[in-house]
Amino acid sequence: MAATESTASPLLSMRAISKAFGGIPALSAATLDVAVGEVHALIGQNGAGKSTMIKILTGYVARDAGEIVFDGGPFEASSPQDAQAKGISTIYQEINLVPYRSITENICLGRESRRFGLLDWAAMHNEARALLSRFKIDVDVRRPLMRFSTATQQMVAIARAIGFKAKLVIMDEPTSSLDEREVNVLFDVIRQLRRSGVSVVFVSHKLDELYAVCDRVTIMRDGRTVRTSEMKDVSKVELVASMLGRDVAQVAKSATAFGGPSTHIGATTLEASHLSAGHKVHDVSFSVRKGEIVGFAGLLGSGRTETARVVFGADPVRSGALTFDGASFAPRQPEDAIGRGVGFASEDRKLEGIIPDMSVAENLTLALLPQLTRAGVIDAARQRAVVLKFIASLGVKCSSPDQPIRELSGGNQQKVLLARWLAMGSKLLILDEPTRGIDVGAKAEIQRIIKQLAEDGLGVLMISSELEEIIEGSDRVFVLREGRSVAELPHGEASEAAVMAAMAHGEAQPAEQEHA
Amino acid sequence: MAQAEIANPGVSRRRDWRPFLSRYATLGALIALILFNLAITNNFASWRTLDVNLTQVASIVIVGVGMTLVIATGGIDLSVGSLMAIAGALAPIIFLGKIYKIPEIHLAVAVAMVVSILVAGAFGWFNGWLITRFRIQPIIATLVLFIAGRGIAQVSTNGNLQPFKLDEFQWIGLGRIFAPGNPTANGFKGIPDQVLVMVVIVALAAWALNRSLFGRQILAIGGNERAARLAGVPVATVKRWVYCISGLCAGVAGLVHIAINSSSDANLVGMGMELDAIAAVAVGGTLLSGGRATVTGTLIGALIIQLVRYTLLANGVPDDAARLVKAALIIGAVWLQRRGKA
Numbered sequence: 126m127a128a129t130e131s132t133a134s135p136l137l138s139m140r141a142i143s144k145a146f147g148g149i150p151a152l153s154a155a156t157l158d159v160a161v162g163e164v165h166a167l168i169g170q171n172g173a174g175k176s177t178m179i180k181i182l183t184g185y186v187a188r189d190a191g192e193i194v195f196d197g198g199p200f201e202a203s204s205p206q207d208a209q210a211k212g213i214s215t216i217y218q219e220i221n222l223v224p225y226r227s228i229t230e231n232i233c234l235g236r237e238s239r240r241f242g243l244l245d246w247a248a249m250h251n252e253a254r255a256l257l258s259r260f261k262i263d264v265d266v267r268r269p270l271m272r273f274s275t276a277t278q279q280m281v282a283i284a285r286a287i288g289f290k291a292k293l294v295i296m297d298e299p300t301s302s303l304d305e306r307e308v309n310v311l312f313d314v315i316r317q318l319r320r321s322g323v324s325v326v327f328v329s330h331k332l333d334e335l336y337a338v339c340d341r342v343t344i345m346r347d348g349r350t351v352r353t354s355e356m357k358d359v360s361k362v363e364l365v366a367s368m369l370g371r372d373v374a375q376v377a378k379s380a381t382a383f384g385g386p387s388t389h390i391g392a393t394t395l396e397a398s399h400l401s402a403g404h405k406v407h408d409v410s411f412s413v414r415k416g417e418i419v420g421f422a423g424l425l426g427s428g429r430t431e432t433a434r435v436v437f438g439a440d441p442v443r444s445g446a447l448t449f450d451g452a453s454f455a456p457r458q459p460e461d462a463i464g465r466g467v468g469f470a471s472e473d474r475k476l477e478g479i480i481p482d483m484s485v486a487e488n489l490t491l492a493l494l495p496q497l498t499r500a501g502v503i504d505a506a507r508q509r510a511v512v513l514k515f516i517a518s519l520g521v522k523c524s525s526p527d528q529p530i531r532e533l534s535g536g537n538q539q540k541v542l543l544a545r546w547l548a549m550g551s552k553l554l555i556l557d558e559p560t561r562g563i564d565v566g567a568k569a570e571i572q573r574i575i576k577q578l579a580e581d582g583l584g585v586l587m588i589s590s591e592l593e594e595i596i597e598g599s600d601r602v603f604v605l606r607e608g609r610s611v612a613e614l615p616h617g618e619a620s621e622a623a624v625m626a627a628m629a630h631g632e633a634q635p636a637e638q639e640h641a
Numbered sequence: 642m643a644q645a646e647i648a649n650p651g652v653s654r655r656r657d658w659r660p661f662l663s664r665y666a667t668l669g670a671l672i673a674l675i676l677f678n679l680a681i682t683n684n685f686a687s688w689r690t691l692d693v694n695l696t697q698v699a700s701i702v703i704v705g706v707g708m709t710l711v712i713a714t715g716g717i718d719l720s721v722g723s724l725m726a727i728a729g730a731l732a733p734i735i736f737l738g739k740i741y742k743i744p745e746i747h748l749a750v751a752v753a754m755v756v757s758i759l760v761a762g763a764f765g766w767f768n769g770w771l772i773t774r775f776r777i778q779p780i781i782a783t784l785v786l787f788i789a790g791r792g793i794a795q796v797s798t799n800g801n802l803q804p805f806k807l808d809e810f811q812w813i814g815l816g817r818i819f820a821p822g823n824p825t826a827n828g829f830k831g832i833p834d835q836v837l838v839m840v841v842i843v844a845l846a847a848w849a850l851n852r853s854l855f856g857r858q859i860l861a862i863g864g865n866e867r868a869a870r871l872a873g874v875p876v877a878t879v880k881r882w883v884y885c886i887s888g889l890c891a892g893v894a895g896l897v898h899i900a901i902n903s904s905s906d907a908n909l910v911g912m913g914m915e916l917d918a919i920a921a922v923a924v925g926g927t928l929l930s931g932g933r934a935t936v937t938g939t940l941i942g943a944l945i946i947q948l949v950r951y952t953l954l955a956n957g958v959p960d961d962a963a964r965l966v967k968a969a970l971i972i973g974a975v976w977l978q979r980r981g982k983a
Contacts, residue, residue, distance in 0.1 A: 480864035
């Protein structure tokens with residue numbers, strides 16, 4: 126509908142934007158163009174550079190190179206406040222409001238109306254009411270924000286952003302905390318904004334939403350803009366393919382070090398049926414057998430990590446059943462799962478994996494430590510023997526077992542964390558993004574280790590956002606989409622096309638029949 | 642495994658000098674302070690000086706040990722002063738036979754000591770329960786007993802001073818071992834019992850922190866609680882025990898305090914002790930955010946604070962001014978820690 130004008134007058138043009146953090150490029154000559162009154166989708170996998178792009182635009186970080194033209198002139202924001210004053214407002218995933226203060230105060234924060242040096246409450250209440258009525262919200266604006274539903278709070282955040290007479294509103298996953306009705310309200314708001322000439326940059330991982338509300342889409346990958354097109358000209362599978370980089374001809378036959386499928390697959394170790402938990406897991410069923418690598422594929426926010434955490438007892442389960450080694454399994458704490466022989470390496474090594482100040486030896490034996498003690502006293506000799514054994518067998522490069530783990534490279538830290546569970550004699554290993562943030566050489570090494578572990582009889586549940594890893598490494602692939610397991614594909618059938626189709630539509634058929 | 646590889650000893654290890662700096666900085670400061678006193682203060686090199694300083698520092702160190710463990714988990718315990726008051730109020734009630742008269746005095750004292758220390762420990766456990774069960778921030782959770790604890794002590798004694806003169810009990814504050822039969826020329830009067838208690842507690846805690854499962858789990862929780870939980874460390878249990886130990890230490894210190902004074906005043910026992918203990922921990926080089934802790938550092942930290950105060954007093958500077966110096970010491974310690982982290 127607005128597509129014809131959308132190509133006409135550009136509101137924002139970001140050209141050749143580059144940015145590196147500590148020598149590692151986050152953006153390499155990325156571009157983004159948004160027309161007046163256009164709803165523009167910005168999508169990409171984790172680390173694609175979306176958030177860096179937004180942070181540069183809103184003055185949160187400074188760019189290294191490139192130029193930004195906004196509203197007909199060069200644009201430079203020194204801070205998010207500055208960007209807001211110049212017409213670019215951002216609504217973040219998490220709600221950046223003051224829960225204890227009234228709606229009026231939240232909306233008018235930082236630009237209070239004054240009379241005789243005092244706050245003019247009547248005027249402010251009126252302004253807040255007028256703004257919210259645009260969103261069809263009729264509430265008592267004097268009540269504290271925290272008394273209202275998350276949706277209303279979200280709307281207040283949006284109202285606050287637009288209340289600044291914004292020309293461009295950036296919405297970073299605005300629907301992640303909304304239910305269906307609220308999402309529809311939000312979409313009405315977005316359409317209304319478009320009609321009144323306000324542009325919207327819409328970041329979301331829910332593909333259906335993009336088609337519902339966006340005019341054009343920019344796809345980013347590895348810090349570059351890989352595609353910009355009209356929303357109606359691109360299918361969901363194409364979107365997924367572009368995000369994952371599948372449109373580039375893959376020269377290398379085998380991009381990972383997994384080798385072929387596993388040969389010694391045994392009895393079922395873990396079986397999960399119809400799990401639901403939290404906001405992100407609705408209906409997930411899968412199983413892992415002895416000696417098998419099971420891959421979890423899915424877009425960001427599809428519930429892979431959340432499912433893994435439930436299996437490990439780190440988060441509570443709402444419904445569904447788990448069995449482990451044929452017996453029922455209901456871990457309430459990670460300790461319970463560990464006791465049964467489950468290990469879990471989190472996707473965020475720094476935050477949830479390593480104890481940075483402790484040594485390699487202590488990090489390696491953290492889970493095993495209770496078994497290395499006699500009457501509560503650590504048997505240092507046995508501890509050292511275990512540590513040296515795993516340092517040697519996994520090839521951990523460290524100066525000594527006493528070196529603080531924070532000084533190790535990402536790949537070596539990951540090996541230590543793998544060893545933490547191997548030392549326990551775990552039967553099932555859950556690996557969340559096992560090769561993220563690890564350089565290419567170490568990556569292949571980790572992949573070979575995982576393969577070897579499966580050959581040795583371990584069941585492995587591997588979550589990965591890298592399609593090669595899932596397709597080449599997994600003996601079976603389960604595809605998750607919006608908190609549901611939507612497809613189960615054995616090694617041979619898990620082609621890129623099939624996995625991507627399932628990620629996009631929830632069905633594993635390559636969708637030639639699809640129309641945008 | 643196929644890719645087996647021996648750890649490469651050639652990888653150069655950058656020596657991490659920062660913990661050494663902060664540890665030896667405190668020790669260096671203590672030595673400098675002693676040297677300074679030897680030069681300036683009259684009669685510094687005497688048994689009497691050592692005696693006075695060690696006697697005064699003992700209860701701070703005992704509480705500081707518990708505090709070190711708490712801070713090592715990333716927490717804080719504001720209730721220690723009030724728990725001292727509770728233990729200090731309870732012990733005389735028992736050994737003076739105000740509720741039930743135990744005929745054998747040694748038994749009465751033993752019961753009084755054990756019960757009052759255990760009660761303080763139970764209150765400490767309650768702190769840990771509040772913190773782990775309801776996820777209350779430690780500073781708030783322990784504020785509850787900081788306020789209520791002294792109230793409990795006052796109510797249980799009706800706000801009365803409890804005077805006593807009882808050698809069977811007061812050994813813990815006034816007794817000495819290796820005391821020479823006759824006063825010696827050099828003024829050596831033996832080692833005060835509370836100093837011995839202090840040394841035992843410091844040694845035990847320092848050993849446990851480094852060598853026991855419990856100690857390593859404390860540091861793992863302080864270093865990265867989420868990672869520790871995902872590695873199966875029973876975070877809640879460990880934390881409850883740590884706060885319990887802090888309470889037990891406070892109980893012991895409370896008994897020492899009333900033994901020295903020959904009386905128990907619920908309004909005064911352990912007043913401001915929480916801050917003295919935290920100061921000793923901070924000056925001693927324990928990371929206030931948790932994960933890195935040194936019990937011997939706390940001992941040194943307490944000695945530094947005590948010695949600074951003594952130095953100023955011995956040289957005619959009033960106690961109020963000495964507080965400023967104490968504050969400056971804490972700032973200096975935190976600054977050192979910041980540098981260590983940067």
